Amino acid sequence: MGLIAPPDHRTVSYIPETQEGWVATRLDFLVNWSRANSLWPMPFGTACCAIEFMATAASRFDLARFGMERMSYSPRQADVLICAGRVPFKLAPIIRRIWQQMPQPKWAISMGACASTGGMFDNYAVVQGIDTIIPVDVYVPGCPPRPEGLIHGIRMLQEKVMNERIADGRIRDEMNPDPSSQLYIPPAAINELGEPFGNSVHQNRSAP
Amino acid sequence: MASGNRTIEVELSTTGLDAQGRPQRIPLVTKDSGAESLVNEPPRAAEPELLADHMLINIGPQHPATHGVLRLVLELDGETVVRCVPHIGYLHCGFEKIGEYRQYNQIIPWTDREDYLNSIGNNVAFALGAERLWGIDITERCTVLRVIASELSRVISHLVWVGTTCIDIGAFTPFLWAFQERENVYNLLEAWVGARLTTSATRVGGMAADIPSGWLDGLRNFLRTFPNTIDEVDRMLTRNAIWVGRTVGLGVMTPDEAINWGLSGPMLRASGVDYDVRKDFPYLDYETYDFDVPVGTNGDVYDRFLVRMEELRQSVRILQQAVGRLRDGPVNVDDPRVILPPKSKATSEMESMIHHFKQVMEGPRPPIGESYVAVESPKGEKGYYMVSDGTSKPVRWRIRPPSFVNLAAIPKMVEGHLLSDVIAINASIDIVMGEIDR
Amino acid sequence: MTGRFEIVTAGSAASDAPAPATPKKVSHLGAPPNPTAAALAEHFPFALDRVSVIWGETVVFVKANAVYEVMQWLRDDPGQQYDYLSDVTAVEYRDFEQPLEVVWHLRSIPFRRFLRVKVQLPKRGPLEVASVWPLWKSADWLERECYDMFGIRFLGHPDLRRILMWEQYREGFPLRKDFPLRGRFSRAEQLRQALAQNPETRYSMEELTVADAFEDLPEEMRKRLSAGERTGE
Numbered sequence: 064m065g066l067i068a069p070p071d072h073r074t075v076s077y078i079p080e081t082q083e084g085w086v087a088t089r090l091d092f093l094v095n096w097s098r099a100n101s102l103w104p105m106p107f108g109t110a111c112c113a114i115e116f117m118a119t120a121a122s123r124f125d126l127a128r129f130g131m132e133r134m135s136y137s138p139r140q141a142d143v144l145i146c147a148g149r150v151p152f153k154l155a156p157i158i159r160r161i162w163q164q165m166p167q168p169k170w171a172i173s174m175g176a177c178a179s180t181g182g183m184f185d186n187y188a189v190v191q192g193i194d195t196i197i198p199v200d201v202y203v204p205g206c207p208p209r210p211e212g213l214i215h216g217i218r219m220l221q222e223k224v225m226n227e228r229i230a231d232g233r234i235r236d237e238m239n240p241d242p243s244s245q246l247y248i249p250p251a252a253i254n255e256l257g258e259p260f261g262n263s264v265h266q267n268r269s270a271p
Numbered sequence: 272m273a274s275g276n277r278t279i280e281v282e283l284s285t286t287g288l289d290a291q292g293r294p295q296r297i298p299l300v301t302k303d304s305g306a307e308s309l310v311n312e313p314p315r316a317a318e319p320e321l322l323a324d325h326m327l328i329n330i331g332p333q334h335p336a337t338h339g340v341l342r343l344v345l346e347l348d349g350e351t352v353v354r355c356v357p358h359i360g361y362l363h364c365g366f367e368k369i370g371e372y373r374q375y376n377q378i379i380p381w382t383d384r385e386d387y388l389n390s391i392g393n394n395v396a397f398a399l400g401a402e403r404l405w406g407i408d409i410t411e412r413c414t415v416l417r418v419i420a421s422e423l424s425r426v427i428s429h430l431v432w433v434g435t436t437c438i439d440i441g442a443f444t445p446f447l448w449a450f451q452e453r454e455n456v457y458n459l460l461e462a463w464v465g466a467r468l469t470t471s472a473t474r475v476g477g478m479a480a481d482i483p484s485g486w487l488d489g490l491r492n493f494l495r496t497f498p499n500t501i502d503e504v505d506r507m508l509t510r511n512a513i514w515v516g517r518t519v520g521l522g523v524m525t526p527d528e529a530i531n532w533g534l535s536g537p538m539l540r541a542s543g544v545d546y547d548v549r550k551d552f553p554y555l556d557y558e559t560y561d562f563d564v565p566v567g568t569n570g571d572v573y574d575r576f577l578v579r580m581e582e583l584r585q586s587v588r589i590l591q592q593a594v595g596r597l598r599d600g601p602v603n604v605d606d607p608r609v610i611l612p613p614k615s616k617a618t619s620e621m622e623s624m625i626h627h628f629k630q631v632m633e634g635p636r637p638p639i640g641e642s643y644v645a646v647e648s649p650k651g652e653k654g655y656y657m658v659s660d661g662t663s664k665p666v667r668w669r670i671r672p673p674s675f676v677n678l679a680a681i682p683k684m685v686e687g688h689l690l691s692d693v694i695a696i697n698a699s700i701d702i703v704m705g706e707i708d709r
Numbered sequence: 710m711t712g713r714f715e716i717v718t719a720g721s722a723a724s725d726a727p728a729p730a731t732p733k734k735v736s737h738l739g740a741p742p743n744p745t746a747a748a749l750a751e752h753f754p755f756a757l758d759r760v761s762v763i764w765g766e767t768v769v770f771v772k773a774n775a776v777y778e779v780m781q782w783l784r785d786d787p788g789q790q791y792d793y794l795s796d797v798t799a800v801e802y803r804d805f806e807q808p809l810e811v812v813w814h815l816r817s818i819p820f821r822r823f824l825r826v827k828v829q830l831p832k833r834g835p836l837e838v839a840s841v842w843p844l845w846k847s848a849d850w851l852e853r854e855c856y857d858m859f860g861i862r863f864l865g866h867p868d869l870r871r872i873l874m875w876e877q878y879r880e881g882f883p884l885r886k887d888f889p890l891r892g893r894f895s896r897a898e899q900l901r902q903a904l905a906q907n908p909e910t911r912y913s914m915e916e917l918t919v920a921d922a923f924e925d926l927p928e929e930m931r932k933r934l935s936a937g938e939r940t941g942e
Contacts, residue, residue, distance in 0.1 A: 257896035
């Protein structure tokens with residue numbers, strides 16, 4: 064239960080009796096194509112990545128080419144939540160709430176190192192990766208990622224959307240957290256995700 | 272529960288779901304009519320001094336126009352703001368705590384991220400503060416390069432301000448012009464230090480890298496074409512009836528109030544106070560540059576706009592002078608306490624290798640003491656207060672955030688204005704939540 | 710329609726002050742102190758603990774019980790005119806025996822002077838000091854942040870509650886040296902507490918005076934609100 068990786072969507076499992084016909088696959092293509100090319104982003108921009116997101120939306124790197132120039136600041140009308148920037152614990156319930164307010168179909172892009180893993184902020188205040196709070200589809204590394212990097216992430220998301228199948232009932236299931244703990248993934252998994260990374264002994268040691 | 276009143280739990284559409292998936296509820300008291308009631312029911316006879324017919328509106332923390340994650344709770348009488356309570360802290364990431372666990376050169380990437388619109392300016396400010404702890408005077412070339420860096424940083428920060436304020440007030444096009452100009456500066460910064468936004472360009476005692484050959488021509492090109500964009504924005508906005516109508520007379524702070532509330536930067540100067548750290552407590556030889564500091568008269572949003580536009584022109588002026596006076600020479604100061612030996616020596620001589628090893632592993636250690644160096648960031652007086660106990664990591668690293676102190680005055684500024692004016696006033700403060708919350 | 714650029718308040722009221730210049734070759738300890746230090750020694754001989762000059766900046770150590778008078782004199786005396794409070798912060802040293810220092814950075818715009826005032830609070834005693842909010846409004850949020858990060862109470866502050874962390878934050882005061890970098894609780898526990906905080910559904914005392922919820926508040930809270938109290942939860 065929880066954020067177990069779903070079966071790899073790129074490997075198609077052929078079960079002959081449920082093999083979809085030509086109409087179903089064409090319908091899938093039509094729906095996915097229209098979704099992928101008009102993903103309305105909900106820019107949950109907090110910090111420096113938000114500035115690079117704005118630069119991506121500006122004239123030089125133009126998100127309008129991908130149908131994403133219509134920023135939806137109301138989550139009710141958005142398709143993809145782009146979490147651009149670091150998320151401290153005080154902001155955690157808010158991003159959770161914004162995610163819950165978005166109607167399906169919805170996706171999430173975690174832009175930048177801080178949104179993906181907590182980034183350089185391995186301290187008391189920052190959530191160590193928003194995937195501990197909301198399910199994430201694409202992670203874009205970088206601090207901040209270049210606009211080309213973000214566009215690469217968006218293209219990856221578009222590819223993921225194109226490979227969805229309507230017949231697959233599991234992809235639009237809303238995840239239900241454990242009510243007693245409010246956590247999507249078990250506490251042990253969260254603690255493991257949040258452990259210090261790397262072998263530097265200096266990071267958590269104050270002088271001398 | 273008083274008799275005659277019925278408490279029901281009203282589901283507010285703004286609060287969403289709690290962890291159990293149920294709608295959040297706040298207990299509110301309603302009329303005795305028995306009908307379902309909304310938050311904004313007409314008032315009962317309450318205490319006479321309580322104006323219970325006012326609305327409580329929550330803006331943010333997720334909102335396009337709050338310039339980050341700022342939450343404003345407004346008490347509205349119709350459309351007029353009676354009181355405003357700002358809530359911050361939604362971007363608090365423990366910068367100052369982490370500063371106590373990092374060597375001085377390792378803190379520099381952190382200075383990029385707090386005021387991320389003025390990254391290279393913050394790098395410069397921090398390096399100045401750290402060099403003061405050692406008592407180091409930087410080289411001539413480094414001084415001029417840092418002036419160039421600070422002024423470029425001022426340009427890109429003010430361009431973001433112009434762009435986003437225009438969007439808040441309703442004009443979208445200057446945003447695109449501003450960001451296109453920023454791309455030109457980003458190209459320059461990327462050629463110099465390798466990064467567009469989070470530059471980490473300075474080191475204690477010098478810079479991370481010297482400018483590549485041909486970089487000055489790029490800068491000269493930029494300085495030739497940039498004033499045209501300033502003029503374009505000026506033509507579009509300064510005498511525009513809509514712009515003037517929406518910004519004049521808003522959020523006025525008198526000079527005495529502005530000083531008492533600790534405002535700095537364009538906020539303070541628009542109120543008529545001539546305080547600019549570059550002129551009053553100079554650093555980086557700013558007293559040798561010929562530039563003016565624009566000071567407004569009314570202290571409203573329009574004056575802040577004019578001050579920032581004029582500052583853009585003055586920055587161009589300073590940059591032209593700086594480009595003219597750049598001479599060849601070493602960028603890093605020749606002080607073994609802070610500067611690593613050249614790589615050729617470090618790989619061939621034993622003592623250089625040991626020196627290199629100690630500097631990298633332990634970090635440069637300043638003498639016991641403290642320093643506070645303030646610079647004029649685009650937002651205001653930015654200062655880094657560092658206390659050293661002789662070890663390689665500071666005991667205390669304090670960021671004096673200009674936006675934090677500027678934003679504290681927002682309850683004063685928005686009283687009596689309309690709801691859409693709150694957005695305009697908030698935009699005029701030029702806040703960066705990264706710096707406010709650190 | 711252009712703004713008339715006219716200077717209203719300019720510095721260097723002290724006629725014998727040199728024109729401001731970039732400090733070069735600043736001496737570690739030997740630079741001349743700010744004239745305010747001598748004036749303070751004259752006016753408040755018993756409140757002043759010591760004066761030190763480090764890297765050209767004058768630092769004045771004041772006794773904790775005399776802070777407010779000293780600050781008021783610094784602001785109001787025509788020879789000092791420290792009208793600008795730049796910063797209020799605190800420093801805790803790694804050595805437990807060294808007291809906590811509360812630091813004020815004052816600027817005099819007319820005289821172009823900078824002064825650092827410090828008060829030393831022993832860690833074993835109560836961490837309390839007078840608030841300078843009545844003198845400079847900029848102290849409002851600066852002192853709240855100092856309280857949030859260090860737990861220092863500023864007596865006389867109108868609304869001393871947490872500002873950067875959420876109000877029910879239970880882990881402690883983050884910038885104290887005994888507070889570990891990654892917090893006291895495990896990551897899962899921090900996330901759990903964070904998700905439970907939900908600040909948007911809890912309004913502060915000040916905001917509740919507005920809402921229709923007044924009648925529903927307990928009697929004691931209503932009395933406090935009517936008396937004008939604004940302090941949080």
